[in-house]
Amino acid sequence: MNSSASPTVAVDRAFPTLHPRPQQGWLNDPNGICYRDGRWHVFFQHNPDSARHAAITWGHVSSPDLLRWEEEPVALRPQPGGPDALGCWSGVMADENGVPTAVYSGVQDASGHAQVTLARGSADLRTWQQDGEVAAGIPADQSITDVRDPFVFRWNGARYAIQGAGLEDGRGALLLYDATELSAWTYLGIWLTTEHPAAAAAQANIWECPQLVEVDGRWVLIVSLWKRRNGEHHLSGVAHLIGSMHDDGDGRPVYEPETCAATDGGPDYYAPQAVPVGDRVMLWGWSWESRAEEEADAAGWAGVLTFPRELGVVDGELVVKPARELVGYRRSARVAGAVTELPAVAEAVVSPRGDARVSLALVSPSGSRELYSVETARGVRVLLDASIVEVYREGSTAVTFRAYPVQDEKWELTVTGSAVVEAWELGLP
Structure with missing residues (x-):
């Protein structure tokens, strides 16, 4: 999707x-992720x-192979006088009798209150009908102060x-609905809150963008953490709970979490969306800019989707890997060793033969800025793409952060201890 003719690039x-x-x-x-007719579709909040x-709006990109992405026409737009008059916010894609249906938070006014809004798409997901159809409003329960992200x-x-x-007493929560009739949901009540003993690592005033998927026989709940501090809100990372589902005796689901941990160890990651496709559960996230807003204004853009990731559960813990297709970006191999200079778009794989320290820094003749380091006996895979860095740790989760090389700075990977290091410059197939 990059172009040397673009003034931004x-x-x-x-x-x-x-x-x-x-x-x-x-x-x-990221929103509405799906795989239809041999093509991946990823939507996202977009101005x-x-x-x-x-x-x-809902922006839209698509790909046949998770490598080459095409920018599609904007899918959903705010409708004057409609339930989404102020914006078409986060949601998912459903299939209703063969019709792709966007299920999203419609925000009508500056109060920020959201209603579950539906839009119907064409088979190729390029044209959409928005009729202001509301599947669920705000529950009447006065203890609920915020609701969003179906x-x-x-x-x-x-x-x-x-x-x-979010609840009036400051707890984050999930609300459960019967969605048998996609156009008319039945509210079933507060389903889970941050008060649960297993949710210690997922404390927040609002649980945003909940994702509930079955991974390797376990149910994984992913929540983004909205916290209120000193009268301001802060997007405070992403956590996951791993547990099981059982019947409440009346046929309704009960989720029982057992463990909880951070889903990404980096400072610049939020609002991931998970989608089962075949034998995989795929995950995309949003990485925001960590530079000043004025710099983003001058550049004309802000925010990036992460690379697609695959989820697994091994020995009761979440394992996050880059999508297997991404090896297709590998172009020329680089000479790699204890100290390896990496180009702006690159991959490095470190395979320790014991304990090793892996460090990634931006270096110039005037000094060095270490941006990431880890001591490990397990493999580490680093993916660089201009200002976004994704580090995948074998048997664990990922670390996502942003960094902005200036002037003569170059990326340098340093490995101490015994390890095999491989590196590649990356590019489009």
Whole structure:
């Protein structure tokens, strides 16, 4: 999706070459991810006219192979007078009798209150009908102060949905719905809160963008952590709970979490969306800019989708790997050793033969900025793309962060201890 003819790319070394995103505008939460007719589709919150979050539409990119991404027409737009008049926010894709249906948070006004809104798409997902159809409003329960980000799932042959929520007493929560009728949900109550003993690593005032997927026989719940501090809100990372589902005696699902941990160890990662496709569960996230807003304004863009990831559960812990297709980006191999200079778009794989320390830094004749380090006896895989860095740790989760090389700075990977290091420059097939 990069183009040397684009003025943004010509002047901004931070613009990613391989990560999917439009050439211009604001991007945040991935939405509506699906695989249809041999093509991957990823939607996302998008403001095509500014590098700021406003007048949110659903942007859309698609790919036949998870390597080459095509920017599609904007899918959903705010409808004047409709339930999404202020913006089409996060949600998922459902299939209703063969019709692709976007299920999303429609925000009508500055209050920020969201309603579950539906839009119907064409078979190729390029044209959409938005009729202001509302599947669920805000529950009447006065203890619920915030509701958003619907997620639809199936359990025991029935269709249910959850939404992220915040409660008056400061707890984050999930709300459960019967979504048998996609256009008319039945509210079933508060399903889970941050008060659960297993949710210690997922404390927040609002659980945003909940994702509930079965991975290797376990149910994994992923939540993004919205926290209120000193009268301001902070997006505070992503956590996952691993547990099981059982029947409440009346045929409804009960989720029983057992463990909880951070889903990504980096500072610049939020709002991932998970989708089962075949024998895999895939995950995309949003990585925001860590530079000043004024710099993003000048560049004309902000936010990037991560590379697609695959989820697994091994020995009761979540394991995150880059999608297997990404090896298709490998081009020329680099000479690698204890100290390896990496180009701006590159991959490095470190395979320790015992304990090793892996460090990634930006270096120049005037000094060095270490941006990541880990001591490990397990493999480490680093993917660089201009200003986004994704580090995958064998048998564990990922670390996502942003960094902006300046002037004569270059990437340098340093490995101490016994290890085999491989490196490649990356590019489009």
